[in-house]
Amino acid sequence: MSLSLERIDKVVGREIHLKDINLDLESGSRNVILGRTLAGKTSLLRIMAGIDRPTRGKILIDDKDVTGVSVRKRSIAMVYQQFINYPSLTVYKNIASPLKIAGAKKEEIDRRVRETAEMLHIENLLARLPAELSGGQQQRIAIARALVKNAELLLMDEPLVNLDYKLREELRIDLQEIFERREAIVVYTTTEPAEALMLGGNIVVIDEGRILQTGTTSEVYRNPSTTKVAEIFSDPPINYLSGSVQGERVHFAGGVELALVDHMQGVSPGPYTFGVRSNHLTLSQTSNEDTVLRGTVELAEINGSETFIHVQYDNTRLVVQEDGVHHYRIGSKISIFVNPGRFFVYDTDNKLVASPTRAYITNSLQ
């Protein structure tokens, strides 16, 4: 199956929820929709599902226009942020419900319910009621119900957002294995860069109802086309330094300067924004080319395996990611090292002109 969205707009009252959305999705593909809260992720899924009608544009399934066709007539399964189950039905009956509605035979239902429950490690909870289970288990039931009918389009709207991080971690691993074996088009929305990277496949980065960039997830991560995409696709936030290129050198605010090396060679003179992800700022020197920035510690956040040190540097806040758990005193002075080979370079229109994996192209045509 293939699903295409053509020039979709969705306007509610005077608010534009989606604008000029064009997408082609193929069977067996995994598609992540990455965007912040209120970017339009849920609106987009609802249109794909046929729950909402677009204001303009067409939805094609296998080149057939299905724009007005009811959700019931399409082969679709959807999982929501909230754990939605039938409270009075056992786990078994919850998972069986879509098959029952579809009129499957008893033996067939039994086989598929058990198979799906096993996939999600809830096979020993089948006789229980949802209310007796933890949030993580309840969401597993909802996911099992979506998977059991083998729908051609599987839509998941931030399915892990309401779970504790440990449950999220476990379910994320299971979901990956499940997606590997699916023939369906999987569309998965998230606000988290790490989750997007883990799911891999293709990515659609959206913001304020518009698509900013599409491509394979790892390519987009390595070449975010605008500063906005880089912000949405970096957690902790990407660090920006404004600098001015003069001749073969770049001068940053705060008096630091360095030579334009590697991928930045040939960048024409003028003001630019230099972006560097927090894991590429280090507290010890990693190469001879490293430049030093001196700042003041504002806070050290610890996420369990890494320490994120927020540093005030010349009116800019930088975040340094360090492996392991370390203690830093607020207010202490600190030296940050950055390898120029790690910079993303954005022009005054916030467009990417050079990245560590894509050298600057001197284009006299522009």
Next chain:
Amino acid sequence: MAQIELRDVAHSYYANPKDESDYAIKRIHDQWEDGGAYALLGPSGCGKTTLLNIISGLLTPSQGSVFYDGTDVTELPPEKRNIAQVFQFPVLYDTMSVFNNLAFPLRNRGVGEKEVKKRVLEVAEILDLSPFLNKRAAGLAADAKQKISLGRGLVRSDVAAILFDEPLTVIDPHLKWNLRRKLKEVHEQLKLTLIYVTHDQVEALTFADQVMIMYEGELVQTGTPQELFENPKHKFVGYFIGSPGMNFLPCTLEGNIAQINGAFIELDDETAVLGNKIKGKLEIGIRPMFLECHAASVAGGIATRVKAVEDQGNFKIVTVTLAGHTLRARLPEDQAVPGNEAWLRFPIQWTKLFADGRLVK
């Protein structure tokens, strides 16, 4: 400010508890030093809110006693314990100004207006609330409201401790770091006893000097964030702190070599001596970050089959199987990615031994 001590505290919500599993708090004997910043961290249902309520006096424990600076307060209600609390949702008077909200706890205790004004202005300054003092609380954003809730605790000079129960739940993610920073500053400046309850490791580890990990009604480890990460004393701590959690492999021990179905892993001598004396189920534990994973054969490397490689952008998680067990290794960005096979090395200083779930040390 006070030192808080729990002596053999246990609590059951049942009138006649029969066995261990009927207890929400199993047996806690611990103390919170005056002026310390503590976090109580654990998954939902581990008993952390029950414990907080016992400390604050909202709940009288079924067994044991609670001491503040050496005085038994077990039977005293919260208002007699001089405890301030900040809950998940801001608790304040919407129709009152920020100033009056902050002044309320003092006026309630009959403090003179001159002193009220002095304290309120001081606290507002610390919390960056000075520009809002004349505004009505109703119109403010969630983070400002939560700062007022905190401020209502801080204005009282007699407060023994401030207890926080998941205070950042309603705060937008990008504002959280700001509040975390503010809490740390408040602690540095005022040296109050702060106890912070959460299920979120980032909040606990960022906020506290000492983190207490709760699991099934027990405090399984108290330590600095670094200690919990590097030296978990209980399997649960290894699992719960860090993403992904610690790897565990059942093993037998011969001399200082741990054996896992034909694979041999060296332990340090001290651990091995202790391990050989202990009876119980033995397991090796190592963090994914410390487990070396090589794309080609290396000296002392154990060959394993690669199950999956996940690109996390700035690192990769390699999942391998070793003698039927799944292990995860965190591969730095610039290191070669293994194909079907990977060779593992277990650095001796990061390879821990656990017996019946507890660190051998």
